Amino acid sequence: MIVRKFVKGALIQVNTSIQIKKDLAASITAERERKERRCQTQRQLQQGRVLKASQAREMVKQREEEGGTQLQRALWRIEDLRKEVEDERRKYANLVWSVENGYEDVEGP
Missing domain, CATH: 1.20.5 (Single alpha-helices involved in coiled-coils or other helix-helix interfaces)
Known part of the structure:
Protein backbone atom coordinates (compact mmCIF):
# COMPACT_ATOMS: atom_id res chain seq x y z
CA MET A 1 0.00 0.00 0.00
CA GLN A 42 12.82 49.35 -33.06
CA ARG A 43 15.45 51.22 -35.02
CA GLN A 44 17.09 54.34 -33.75
CA LEU A 45 16.52 57.20 -36.14
CA GLN A 46 18.64 59.87 -34.49
CA GLN A 47 20.48 60.87 -31.34
CA GLY A 48 19.89 64.02 -29.36
CA ARG A 49 17.14 66.60 -29.89
CA VAL A 50 13.38 66.06 -29.94
CA LEU A 51 11.98 64.21 -32.92
CA LYS A 52 8.46 64.86 -34.21
CA ALA A 53 6.38 62.00 -35.61
CA SER A 54 6.26 63.61 -39.05
CA GLN A 55 10.05 63.94 -39.04
CA ALA A 56 10.39 60.29 -38.03
CA ARG A 57 8.10 59.17 -40.86
CA GLU A 58 10.13 61.22 -43.32
CA MET A 59 13.41 59.77 -42.00
CA VAL A 60 12.09 56.21 -42.31
CA LYS A 61 10.91 56.90 -45.85
CA GLN A 62 14.27 58.42 -46.78
CA ARG A 63 16.17 55.51 -45.21
CA GLU A 64 14.09 53.01 -47.19
CA GLU A 65 14.72 54.89 -50.43
CA GLU A 66 18.47 55.20 -49.82
CA GLY A 67 19.08 51.83 -48.19
CA GLY A 68 17.18 49.71 -50.64
CA THR A 69 15.01 46.78 -49.84
CA GLN A 70 15.87 43.83 -47.65
CA LEU A 71 16.58 41.85 -50.79
CA GLN A 72 19.10 44.44 -51.98
CA ARG A 73 20.83 44.47 -48.58
CA ALA A 74 20.94 40.66 -48.62
CA LEU A 75 22.50 40.71 -52.09
CA TRP A 76 25.12 43.21 -50.90
CA ARG A 77 25.89 40.95 -47.93
CA ILE A 78 26.22 37.91 -50.21
CA GLU A 79 28.64 39.84 -52.41
CA ASP A 80 30.69 40.88 -49.37
CA LEU A 81 30.82 37.27 -48.17
CA ARG A 82 31.84 36.09 -51.63
CA LYS A 83 34.72 38.57 -51.61
CA GLU A 84 35.80 37.40 -48.16
CA VAL A 85 35.77 33.77 -49.31
CA GLU A 86 37.80 34.68 -52.39
CA ASP A 87 40.37 36.51 -50.22
CA GLU A 88 40.68 33.50 -47.91
CA ARG A 89 41.04 31.17 -50.90
CA ARG A 90 43.79 33.39 -52.30
CA LYS A 91 45.60 33.44 -48.93
CA TYR A 92 45.39 29.66 -48.71
CA ALA A 93 46.72 29.23 -52.26
CA ASN A 94 49.64 31.56 -51.45
CA LEU A 95 50.38 29.59 -48.29
CA VAL A 96 50.33 26.27 -50.15
CA TRP A 97 52.64 27.69 -52.83
CA SER A 98 55.03 29.01 -50.15
CA VAL A 99 55.22 25.64 -48.40
CA GLU A 100 55.70 23.74 -51.66
CA ASN A 101 58.52 26.06 -52.72
CA GLY A 102 60.35 26.10 -49.39
CA TYR A 103 59.21 29.51 -48.14
CA GLU A 104 57.38 28.30 -45.03
CA ASP A 105 59.35 30.67 -42.74
CA VAL A 106 58.35 33.78 -44.72
CA GLU A 107 55.79 35.92 -42.88
CA GLY A 108 53.23 38.05 -44.66
CA PRO A 109 52.63 41.81 -44.20
Missing part, protein backbone atom coordinates in the same frame (compact mmCIF):
# COMPACT_ATOMS: atom_id res chain seq x y z
CA ILE A 2 2.70 2.47 1.00
CA VAL A 3 4.85 1.40 -1.96
CA ARG A 4 1.97 2.05 -4.37
CA LYS A 5 1.45 5.53 -2.94
CA PHE A 6 5.19 6.19 -3.18
CA VAL A 7 5.29 5.02 -6.82
CA LYS A 8 2.16 7.02 -7.65
CA GLY A 9 3.69 10.16 -6.10
CA ALA A 10 6.95 9.59 -7.99
CA LEU A 11 5.08 9.21 -11.29
CA ILE A 12 3.13 12.40 -10.62
CA GLN A 13 6.37 14.27 -9.92
CA VAL A 14 7.96 12.92 -13.11
CA ASN A 15 4.96 13.93 -15.22
CA THR A 16 4.87 17.35 -13.56
CA SER A 17 8.58 17.94 -14.16
CA ILE A 18 8.24 16.92 -17.81
CA GLN A 19 5.34 19.34 -18.28
CA ILE A 20 7.27 22.13 -16.53
CA LYS A 21 10.26 21.49 -18.79
CA LYS A 22 8.05 21.70 -21.91
CA ASP A 23 6.38 24.88 -20.65
CA LEU A 24 9.75 26.47 -19.90
CA ALA A 25 11.08 25.62 -23.37
CA ALA A 26 7.96 27.09 -24.99
CA SER A 27 8.22 30.21 -22.85
CA ILE A 28 11.90 30.71 -23.70
CA THR A 29 11.18 30.23 -27.41
CA ALA A 30 8.29 32.70 -27.32
CA GLU A 31 10.41 35.27 -25.46
CA ARG A 32 13.24 34.90 -27.99
CA GLU A 33 10.82 35.37 -30.90
CA ARG A 34 9.26 38.41 -29.21
CA LYS A 35 12.69 39.91 -28.69
CA GLU A 36 13.62 39.35 -32.34
CA ARG A 37 10.39 40.99 -33.54
CA ARG A 38 10.95 43.91 -31.20
CA CYS A 39 14.51 44.39 -32.47
CA GLN A 40 13.31 44.38 -36.06
CA THR A 41 10.82 47.19 -35.46
